Amino acid sequence: MDLEYGPEYDDFRSEVINFIKENEGVKLSGPMRDESRVNWQQKLIDNGYFARSVPKEYGGYGGDMDIIKLRIIAEEFAKSPIPKAMGGQGIQMLVPTLLSLGTEEQKQQYIRPTLRGEMIWCQGYSEPNSGSDLASLQTKGELDGDEWVINGQKIWTSTAQLAQMCFILVRTEPDAPKHQGISYLLMPMDSEGIDRRPIKQMTGDSDFNELFLTDVRIPAENIVGSRGEGWQVANATLGHERGSLADPNVTQNRLNSLIDLMKTETIDGQRVIDKPIFRDRLLSIQGRLMAQQSNALRILSSQINEGQDATLAKFIVKLQGTELRHELEGLAIDAMGELGTLYEDSPHLRDHGAWQQTYMYYLGLIIGGGTNQIQKNIISERALGMPKEPKVQGA
């Protein structure tokens, strides 16, 4: 057991701390893709604090894959209000997929603008009749000369209203078994025949959309992997998504805010944190979070030390992390009581309504990215070796 990163990392940490100090005043405003945001993103890349291991020729920093350095960057940035590197499905899912499975042309064309935040992507997987059973998807892709022609409907497509590109799963081999008939295509969102309709969510925002696709034509070379291999390509990225959904170190920041909140809010003049049952709930959540942080250290260690197995530790992150976060946000609402139900721009609103917003948002994450029931199927089947669901005829 050795939790030290080693003295060779001390200099690196001071470098990061210096950079953060020098840039403490940076505040970003304006919409996505705004010049100031792109410049900041580029500055982070130039200094190796973002896209660190992505090769230079594709717009990354071109450093080696040093997990500990990545961790130090994350730790120090988390301590400061400095703007963080942009995330999103393009950066978290598409870039890693292209890096491992994309053609040279695709890497050249897409990775740089995606990293810079100039090219926003959306993920076109789910369909009205294909959610958990994603492999049953029916949106059609037909090769017509040197173009794919796409017809069908996607749903729950987050950020489609902002996106320039969509990585989309379509059925290109209708006669193959369902997992072998899918292809992974890259679809420009300004193509003709795409109708985007925002869907209003329970939070009141409209972050996700329906996409109606009618004879959408895209170049034949816009395929990642081979025809019929889309399922494997997509699964490579689902792993990236699940790992990033509920980072316990981010939850730790929320817990700190919750402790502050419970010290500030009062009932009959008594601080909420001094009420034993509220305090006990707070401490239970802290205990669960500590367990998840230790679990994260084990995963980190397995990435650095060859031969250390953390398979089960990884499988449980999405399930455990999203449930805990939802509960944490829910405790904040209980701590505020009626005040906790205030929303939008109501008088007496706390923290701009962030607790209610995030409470609901995390319910979305419990459902999205493979529902937590599906996570339990995965844990039981892949980690515990229990039988798969019996097949129903025709499904």
Next chain:
Amino acid sequence: MYFGLSEEQKSLEENISKFLSDNAPLDAIKAVADGEEVKADEIHKGIIELGLSGLMVPESYGGLELNMLFATVVSSALGAGTAPVPYAGAYVMAPIAITLAGDEDQKNEWLPKIAGGEKVIGVGLSEFVGAREDAGIEFNKGKVSGRSLFLIDGKNADAYLLANKSGELFLIDSSSKGITVTELVTVDKTRTSIELTLDKVDATLLPGSSDLSVIEKVLDAGRLMLSADTVGASQVMLDKAVAYSLERKQFGRLIGSFQAVKHMCAEMAAELEPCHSMIWHAAHSQDSSAEDARLMACQTKAHISEVGKQISKTSTEVHGGMGFTDELGLHYWFKRIGLNRQLLGSPELIREEAGKLQGFDQ
């Protein structure tokens, strides 16, 4: 950076598991539970031969001078095997207390004998943590009077290590005059428990223990041992549930193919897997005197007690009626986890302490 057990720690765990599966199979556990003390003594001798009694004793007193991480590895293996032996009190808490706070005479008298497996010290800190029935001891002019409940490893012990309410620690010889021992029968028959009634019994203070940090360290150590025991026992209960679900058929199918059963098992695994890491982390925090070592020890005991409770219930359910029988013996793990949960503070009590540690009262 390496977060996990070393090869040495893993092989220690394997050795203990092998010893227990060879020498303390379920039949032996049942025999001990039914009162066969000879069998318990045999198993106890075996773990002494494995060196477990000297793990926490400094080398200069004949021990191995290993750390908390090693001790949790042992405890987890003992919990997995529901081993009917003294450990947390006699071989972890007592030597730590004497090493930290004893004078030279006390160290010379006790530590080599603990390491050599010649002496067992029972440990009574229950009243310091939270006195029931107004029990408690008072020290006056070299004599101790009062009552202490639920001593850990106290049955047939050669001496007792007791705490008063202000956290000072005392040693008394079990052959001294004025001691009445009452055996307490808990649900967990794999370990023993006693109550002491003391009437002006000769006692020696561990001089260093006027510093409160001593009893805190002893308590942290004890709590981590109980937590590790629960993690070991819980892992066995999960493994047994999965294994049973892949044997038992109903409706023409393995019950492990029913989603309700799969999800019960997945939930157990999802809760338990981080607990292994949590124990390592908490033990390492003790070993490296990390700033939040106390908080981690408290939260580890509280959290793992909750997880253990859930797993011991769920695993029993997966076994159906068989799970409820004496014959299957699953209940030994269930009850072991149940006792660990209450010893040295139930989750609610410990969380209260964790809140104070973080200055929530300010």
